[in-house]
Amino acid sequence: MEPVADERELAKAQRAHWQDTYAAHPGMYGERPSDPAVHAAEVFRAAGAQQVLELGAGHGRDALYFAREGFTVQAGDFSAVGLDQLRAAARAQGLAERVTTVEHDVRDPFPLPDASVDAVFAHMLLCMALSTEEICALVGEVRRVLRPGGVFVYTVRHTGDAHYGEGTSHGDDIYEHGGFAVHFFPRDLVDSLAADWTLDEVHAFEEGDLPRRLWRITQTASR
Template identity: 30%
Template sequence: MDTADTPRPSEFWDQFYSERHRVWSGKPNASLVREISMVAPGRALDLGCGEGADALWLAARGWTVTAVDISAVALDRAAQHAEEAGVAQRITWLRRDLTEWTPEGEFDLISAEFLHSPIELPRELILRRASEAVAPGGLLFVVGHVAFPPWSRHGHDEAEQAQLPTAEELAVSLGLRADAWEVETSTSDGREVTGPEGQIAIMTDAVLKARRR
């Protein structure tokens, strides 16, 4: 596609969220619930927070959350959900382009759930930058697709699929050295998902949880 025809990321994601009243389920990601439920709350950063389900879940458990997304539509929706859930005072919503933004300060948890995009997104650069903002003793938690579902807007050619790393490959590419990080979870989870027209597929997710020493 000619770059002149490519929408700006903010325009793309605002349009994406405007297509439906609610895009996602409103439930926190299952991997986040499983891996973080027993972690003592502190300061959390939610990258690509979308409609805010993960941020709301963290806030309800005592975390002070900074939730970042590029879409004003998604953030407005997320803020409304936070008000309805009674956790708005624990969440700061930031509209930022993660390609250009650098986290300020340190966080006890940095979470990036399915940080993928049909348009160009330097995911590894964003995660590397985020990892530098994890406080000593804090966690970097990343969940991503190993492959996209058949109905996804993402590309499906061999080259693009090959770029989706496993949890082990992601830890290496992010430079999480053993002397500085302890990898607590590095696994691939399979789950059954239903597409927008009732299609069924088995999705494999790469789950990485690493603690800064």
């Protein structure tokens, strides 16, 4: 189903906002990996993964960490500006051979064959300005490209977050605050997205100065 006009306009505006933000603040999240990425690397290694697909990689702090940890990484994002910064950092760190990038909007099917990826990571990508329908389709694509037994680790802000219900409402639990639109997850959405998976863990944590309240979800594709 095609997104309604309001959804298309919101998606277009958010892409432009992220482009402008990365351009104005190069390397805005720093070089240190996120805590969820450090956890995910341990989970992926224990599962025997060698290849990692990161969705919403931005300027690459986590993608580069995975590469330093010995994984081969495909990093996707809809911001060409962020990916330019990622490629420059990969070259500077001697990781260019371990990291490839693709400019891609997760509202579209992944340009990957079925069962071609060992592990998928997405830090706060699923809780961007995506409708519930788009999120379900995205997780379906993750399931399609993962090999049997592959692991998906993702994080989302949830409805217990201080910004839930604040700012401009776009419906479907999406609220825009400070120019960034966020889809805040209720717990039943997490459970429904794991219906055809093994749900290994839902871990609550906090991040940032607000602090943001998130869940880190780990689920495994059925064999």
